[in-house]
Amino acid sequence: MRKTPLHDAHLAAGARMVDFSGWEMPINYGSQIEEHNHVRNSAGMFDVSHMTVVDVQGDQARAFLSKLLANDVVKLQTPGKALYSCMLNEAGGVIDDMIAYFISENWFRLVVNAATRDKGLAWLERQGAAFSIAVTEHHELAVIAVQGPKARDKAQTLFSGSQLAAINELKPFTAYSDYDLFVARTGYTGEDGYEILMPAGEATDFWNRLQAEGVAPCGLGARDTLRLEAGMNLYGQDMDEDVTPLVSGLGWTVAMKDDRQFIGRQALEQQKREGIPQKLAGLVLEGRGVLRPGQTVVTEAGEGVTTSGGFSPTLQRAIALARIPVRAEGACDVEIRGKYLQARIVKPPFVRNGKPCDGIL
Amino acid sequence: MSEIPAELLYRESHEWVRDEGNGVLVVGISDHAQAALGDMVYIELPEPGMSYEQGDACAVVESVKAASDAYAPVTGEIIEVNGALEDAPELVNNDPYGDGWLFMVQMSIPDEMEGLLTPEAYADLQDD
Numbered sequence: 001m002r003k004t005p006l007h008d009a010h011l012a013a014g015a016r017m018v019d020f021s022g023w024e025m026p027i028n029y030g031s032q033i034e035e036h037n038h039v040r041n042s043a044g045m046f047d048v049s050h051m052t053v054v055d056v057q058g059d060q061a062r063a064f065l066s067k068l069l070a071n072d073v074v075k076l077q078t079p080g081k082a083l084y085s086c087m088l089n090e091a092g093g094v095i096d097d098m099i100a101y102f103i104s105e106n107w108f109r110l111v112v113n114a115a116t117r118d119k120g121l122a123w124l125e126r127q128g129a130a131f132s133i134a135v136t137e138h139h140e141l142a143v144i145a146v147q148g149p150k151a152r153d154k155a156q157t158l159f160s161g162s163q164l165a166a167i168n169e170l171k172p173f174t175a176y177s178d179y180d181l182f183v184a185r186t187g188y189t190g191e192d193g194y195e196i197l198m199p200a201g202e203a204t205d206f207w208n209r210l211q212a213e214g215v216a217p218c219g220l221g222a223r224d225t226l227r228l229e230a231g232m233n234l235y236g237q238d239m240d241e242d243v244t245p246l247v248s249g250l251g252w253t254v255a256m257k258d259d260r261q262f263i264g265r266q267a268l269e270q271q272k273r274e275g276i277p278q279k280l281a282g283l284v285l286e287g288r289g290v291l292r293p294g295q296t297v298v299t300e301a302g303e304g305v306t307t308s309g310g311f312s313p314t315l316q317r318a319i320a321l322a323r324i325p326v327r328a329e330g331a332c333d334v335e336i337r338g339k340y341l342q343a344r345i346v347k348p349p350f351v352r353n354g355k356p357c358d359g360i361l
Numbered sequence: 362m363s364e365i366p367a368e369l370l371y372r373e374s375h376e377w378v379r380d381e382g383n384g385v386l387v388v389g390i391s392d393h394a395q396a397a398l399g400d401m402v403y404i405e406l407p408e409p410g411m412s413y414e415q416g417d418a419c420a421v422v423e424s425v426k427a428a429s430d431a432y433a434p435v436t437g438e439i440i441e442v443n444g445a446l447e448d449a450p451e452l453v454n455n456d457p458y459g460d461g462w463l464f465m466v467q468m469s470i471p472d473e474m475e476g477l478l479t480p481e482a483y484a485d486l487q488d489d
Contacts (some may be wrong), residue, residue: 016399031454032425033400221399222424288447290403290423311402311425318403337421337428 004049005142005200021115023050028219035222038315040354043148044218050114055105058133059084072255078100082176086245088264093241096120142203151193154213190230231348238307249280282348283320296335299328314351363393371483380436393426397404398424404444437468
């Protein structure tokens with residue numbers, strides 16, 4: 001199994017390690033719920049060095065990404081600006097989701113999922129062959145996400161001088177880039193914070209200094225419940241190659257107002273013409289029990305299925321994302337081990353900045 | 362290394378059993394099981410008065426990670442359940458052999474106790 005540069009630090013902190021797509025990663029360091037709450041109330045950090053960092057460079061970098069991505073890189077005009085996008089196949093199915101960063105006109109950076117690395121890179125190579133670009137994967141970088149209401153204050157103690165000034169001024173969804181240090185004000189928890197890319201050799205020192213500031217190490221378990229509360233999709237669960245962004249709650253990430261011919265556009269136009277059949281909605285279980293992926297959802301408009309689900313530590317209720325008929329609303333029933341339990345259909349996110357969103361509870 | 366109290370008996374499916382005398386057994390899940398499952402978020406207990414055969418699934422422990430069945434270690438009738446778990450499922454994590462017990466059963470086939478694992482045998486199982 002592959003190990004990140006922080007592997008020894010995880011073991012020293014008492015992590016329970018699991019296999020995540022061929023990477024040995026921490027699932028928790030004792031209590032997943034305590035880690036979750038630490039991020040909501042203070043600050044936590046995640047080793048996400050398994051994620052794939054890819055640079056696209058060359059004269060046609062923008063033209064290539066304009067064809068490759070369902071969101072439009074025309075929105076990326078200033079250095080450091082970030083854009084969330086899906087990468088689609090010709091049928092409109094989602095090959096991967098990512099954040100694309102603008103570094104300079106000839107240089108964009110993509111951060112894509114670890115689980116989809118091989119097929120994602122293969123697709124980049126294949127579609128990129130017709131363009132004058134170079135695709136470079138950065139194995140030498142480690143990635144630490146620092147998240148929570150106190151994350152920025154605590155993380156800023158790592159920096160000084162002009163670096164600190166620039167990082168302090170970062171707006172949400174922008175990044176600071178200085179040679180091999182890359183700090184983005186992004187995340188996957190619904191809290192403020194940074195995702196920091198640094199040379200592998202510096203990762204342990206970063207990690208230890210953050211821990212000394214009171215930032216709690218958090219595992220992939222807490223990362224999953226945090227992103228679920230934040231209503232953020234997980235690739236492979238909430239969307240994959242068999243579904244389009246339009247039935248995955250990601251219509252807002254598809255830019256098709258002009259006639260830009262990105263891969264998958266025709267399929268999406270056809271789906272729009274025929275009528276979008278489903279939506280990805282939120283569910284809140286009314287009583288006791290736990291929602292899990294793959295449970296049948298019965299609504300007045302027809303059946304659907306949960307794609308992600310779990311117990312929300314912030315809400316103290318079971319929540320889920322579910323793909324259900326587009327007209328479904330109000331109450332529904334979820335089949336949990338042979339019983340039908342009542343749930344309410346809501347619009348994600350469930351939690352933002354530590355608080356339940358309107359209409360969730 | 363997980364805790365395996367010497368005065369209890371165990372099942373391969375990670376339940377522990379404490380003999381209270383008069384055929385009454387207290388049942389819970391082992392320290393090893395709670396650690397592997399992670400933080401508990403919901404415990405579904407059997408109804409008192411229900412009868413189960415040895416090996417029947419009779420409770421569900423749901424952690425942040427997954428839902429797992431807990432099995433009746435012997436044939437018998439459920440006579441009491443740990444109602445405190447309804448509001449505090451984390452008791453199973455914090456005190457698996459004490460306040461985190463699941464249910465009490467009045468056994469009807471005492472010979473079935475023979476098939477349970479000694480602490481040593483249960484420890485060997487975890488070493489494999």
